[in-house]
Amino acid sequence: MGSNQKSTYSFKLRNPKLGLIKGLISDVKKIRRNNFCVKYGDLLTIMNTEVDAWAIFTLAQFYDPPLQCFTFQDFQFEPTLEEFSHIADIGIKDEVPNTGLGEFPTHQQIGSPIHLDKAKVKANLRPKGDTLGFTLKFLVGKASDFKSKEDWIASNDVLALILYGIVLFPNIDDFVDMTAIRIFLLKNPISTFLADVYHSIHWRNEKNGGMIQCCAPLLYKWFLSHLPSE
Known part of the structure; x- marks a missing residue:
């Protein structure tokens, strides 16, 4: 008789490096973090979650x-x-979610929500693998620049894009790819x-x-x- 026991599979998890990102918020006051949460949800807690x-x-x-x-033996469940x-x-918006289809957003559409002009976006949108995107180093640098100028809105917006690409929708190490950028622009x-x-x-x-x-x-x-x- 054959065994009904399910095979055990070997899995891995992508483990993004968060040191640069945490450095952006290490000295930010609580009120600034709260302002971020009001606009972007509890992404900072998700980022800081220690995963077993x-x-x-x-x-x-x-x-x-x-x-x-x-x-499981006695029940089934799913997220x-x-x-x-x-x-x-x-919140869940009553809008069409990201489908991965359609034209890429323009440089102006990408730059406007993160307070970059289209020339800066064009100069720093780089190919990696089979996609375009921003390097983590570039985005952290821009967020730090805005922070040093106490432009907290711009700093938070760039930080949110970083979290979308590195924590929420990771694909390539230290790189925020076009898929994450498009999801960020939809905000759903x-x-x-x-x-x-x-x-x-x-x-x-x-x-x-x-x-x-x-x-x-x-x-x-x-x-x-x-x-x-x-």
Whole structure:
């Protein structure tokens, strides 16, 4: 007789380097952080979440590809839009989410929300792999410049773009790619969070392991919310 035991897969997590980003906010007063949260949700808490990778690896073992949920012995459960919205403290807009289709935004459309003129965007939008984007070093430099001038709105806007590319939708190390930029411009990320988690977990199960490439802190906080608090 064959065994019904499910194979154990070997997973990895992308572990972004956050030292430069945390340096931007290490000396920022509480009121400035609160202003950031009002506009962009609880992204700073998500960034600072210490993820137990083994908890994510264990959770991923229970993913059921045919049912597209996590199946345990006595129950099934899966993340929802409402749960992610609550954790990130970001509302769900009644708008079309990012689809990855359509034309790229113009240099003006990219630069306006982060207070850069189109010439600066054009000069610093670089190719990496098969996409365009900004290096983390460039964006941190701009956020630091705005911070030194006490232009807190501009500094926060650039910081938010950094978090979108490095923490929320990581793809390439130390690089904010065009996908993250487009999601940032739409300012309606929750449905994309959910799709990203499902896609990454489903894909890695189909491939019997590998890199889980989604917002690990968000997934981890969601998982913890279903466990006993003590």
